Amino acid sequence: MRDTIYTQALRRASDAEGGSAALASVLNVPQGTLERWMSGRAQTPLRAFLKVLERLTAHEASGAAPVPLANGEPLSFHMGQLLARCGRCDGIEFAPADAGAPLKLTSALLCRACGEKVVHGNLLSQLAHDAVQYSHAMTAARARRHLPRPRALAKKSARDGER
Numbered sequence: 001m002r003d004t005i006y007t008q009a010l011r012r013a014s015d016a017e018g019g020s021a022a023l024a025s026v027l028n029v030p031q032g033t034l035e036r037w038m039s040g041r042a043q044t045p046l047r048a049f050l051k052v053l054e055r056l057t058a059h060e061a062s063g064a065a066p067v068p069l070a071n072g073e074p075l076s077f078h079m080g081q082l083l084a085r086c087g088r089c090d091g092i093e094f095a096p097a098d099a100g101a102p103l104k105l106t107s108a109l110l111c112r113a114c115g116e117k118v119v120h121g122n123l124l125s126q127l128a129h130d131a132v133q134y135s136h137a138m139t140a141a142r143a144r145r146h147l148p149r150p151r152a153l154a155k156k157s158a159r160d161g162e163r
């Protein structure tokens with residue numbers, strides 16, 4: 001199972017809500033669907049991910065969700081082949097503005113290249129939006145056969161073909 005920003009956020013939200021049944025009802029989806037998202041077997045839809053970020057932010061504020069400590073390591077965020085980028089310089093590495101403090105979704109991050117300040121949760125939701133657009137663009141491009149398939153996707157379907 002591949003750990004992604006989606007599966008991590010869903011697991012943390014599920015813990016904070018008191019289980020996947022509770023989170024499924026918050027998200028208004030069948031528990032089986034949520035569990036496929038949580039295991040990474042199905043893609044978490046954008047709308048559900050944004051709702052999860054919203055709930056997690058509220059739980060972090062109330063102390064219900066455990067928050068990892070920022071450990072001073074540079075942070076980068078990826079979904080599939082996409083990396084979260086600084087809006088000013090396109091940088092892909094970020095550092096917590098407050099090293100050693102809990103890394104909440106409301107925490108400020110600084111671009112390591114130019115120092116631009118971004119909010120952790122905003123960066124993730126922007127990345128999720130970009131990931132959806134990217135996947136639509138790739139699907140359209142493949143349908144037109146104008147672009148080669150990205151390697152990660154090609155590998156995945158090769159695997160699928162082995163089953």
Ligand SMILES: [Zn+2]
Nearest residue numbers: 086089111114
């Ligand atoms: Zn920057």
